[in-house]
Amino acid sequence: xxxxxxxxxxxxxxxxxxxxxxxxxxxxxxxxxxxxxxxxxxxxxxxxxxxxxxxxxxxxxxxxxxxxxxxxxxxxxxxxxxxxxxxxxxxxxxxxxxxxxxxxxxxxxxxxxxxxxxxxxxxxxxxxxxxxxxxxxxxxxxxxxxxxxxxxxxxxxxxxxxxxxxxxxxxxxxxxxxxxxxxxxxxxxxx
Amino acid sequence: xxxxxxxxxxxxxxxxxxxxxxxxxxxxxxxxxxxxxxxxxxxxxxxxxxxxxxxxxxxxxxxxxxxxxxxxxxxxxxxxxxxxxxxxxxxxxxxxxxxxxxxxxxxxxxxxxxxxxxxxxxxxxxxxxxxxxxxxxxxxxxxxxxxxxxxxxxxxxxxxxxxxxxxxxxx
Numbered sequence: 070x071x072x073x074x075x076x077x078x079x080x081x082x083x084x085x086x087x088x089x090x091x092x093x094x095x096x097x098x099x100x101x102x103x104x105x106x107x108x109x110x111x112x113x114x115x116x117x118x119x120x121x122x123x124x125x126x127x128x129x130x131x132x133x134x135x136x137x138x139x140x141x142x143x144x145x146x147x148x149x150x151x152x153x154x155x156x157x158x159x160x161x162x163x164x165x166x167x168x169x170x171x172x173x174x175x176x177x178x179x180x181x182x183x184x185x186x187x188x189x190x191x192x193x194x195x196x197x198x199x200x201x202x203x204x205x206x207x208x209x210x211x212x213x214x215x216x217x218x219x220x221x222x223x224x225x226x227x228x229x230x231x232x233x234x235x236x237x238x239x240x241x242x243x244x245x246x247x248x249x250x251x252x253x254x255x256x257x258x259x260x
Numbered sequence: 261x262x263x264x265x266x267x268x269x270x271x272x273x274x275x276x277x278x279x280x281x282x283x284x285x286x287x288x289x290x291x292x293x294x295x296x297x298x299x300x301x302x303x304x305x306x307x308x309x310x311x312x313x314x315x316x317x318x319x320x321x322x323x324x325x326x327x328x329x330x331x332x333x334x335x336x337x338x339x340x341x342x343x344x345x346x347x348x349x350x351x352x353x354x355x356x357x358x359x360x361x362x363x364x365x366x367x368x369x370x371x372x373x374x375x376x377x378x379x380x381x382x383x384x385x386x387x388x389x390x391x392x393x394x395x396x397x398x399x400x401x402x403x404x405x406x407x408x409x410x411x412x413x414x415x416x417x418x419x420x421x422x423x424x425x426x427x428x429x430x431x
Contacts, residue, residue, distance in 0.1 A: 083417060085410030089388055110420055117366040118385045126278035126295060134296045142300065 072105050079111060261306040269315055270302050276387060277323050283382045284327035286371060298322045320397045324379065369419040377412035384409055
């Protein structure tokens with residue numbers, strides 16, 4: 070692999086146009102000992118990549134970490150399971166309670182409002198009402214009075230009757246005059 | 261999927277997951293935690309695993325999401341602690357004989373990349389994934405992956421050039 074070719078690949082490498090195979094070739098080239106001076110600038114980059122790719126996780130404390138993680142999970146899940154039903158029920162109950170409170174409040178408010186409106190109306194029409202009441206009372210009185218008048222009507226009948234009787238009386242007087250014994254005894258006409 | 265399948269198909273991914281997580285979190289311990297977390301998550305949905313086209317892609321997606329969550333949770337308060345951790349790890353890396361200053365410079369350049377291009381360059385240049393696989397893991401268009409990869413590579417090249425000029429000045 071000559072320097073010219075490598076330079077060409079490098080150019081395309083920095084432009085992001087190389088294939089994985091070409092990049093592997095670059096890594097191999099720069100890990101070798103004989104890199105021409107004009108290309109040495111890029112050497113640490115590819116050496117770094119090669120070296121980093123071989124880094125592995127240390128197995129020493131992996132089990133320890135895993136156990137710690139699992140215990141953490143167990144704690145989390147168990148606490149979730151334990152607290153779940155009670156918490157859920159509490160949520161529902163608080164929701165229901167809040168709903169009831171809102172409904173009660175609304176009912177109370179509406180009731181209050183309508184009562185107030187009625188009261189206002191009553192005050193507004195109280196003079197009218199007083200007038201109506203008075204008229205009602207007066208009407209009642211007048212009706213009562215009329216029933217009294219009916220009774221009074223009988224007096225007129227009695228009066229008539231008395232008038233009749235009076236006539237009769239007049240007749241009687243006339244009769245007594247007519248059957249005056251004096252007249253009987255002495256016919257005044259003939260006199 | 262039973263335990264045997266799990267051991268054959270998913271357990272061998274442990275190093276890939278570890279490297280990916282470590283690239284993101286830049287911290288060995290947290291990366292080890294992520295590996296176990298990914299295994300547990302995969303095991304929990306073992307009934308559904310047969311529906312997936314690529315278990316490896318699924319494992320990598322899970323790793324990516326867990327790492328991003330962890331990075332988001334980290335943001336400020338742990339910063340100083342994390343700095344210390346990085347310092348200790350840097351010392352450990354220095355002890356490795358084949359880890360020259362210049363290679364450490366590449367690592368630093370990688371760290372300076374934002375999360376997405378860092379993931380892309382890791383998946384491509386270290387793990388050797390195809391563009392289609394990377395697009396699937398990161399939920400991107402293939403073309404966007406290509407463009408971001410090119411930009412990330414050039415960014416690292418810039419840093420390497422700057423580092424070299426410093427070195428010339430020093431010598």
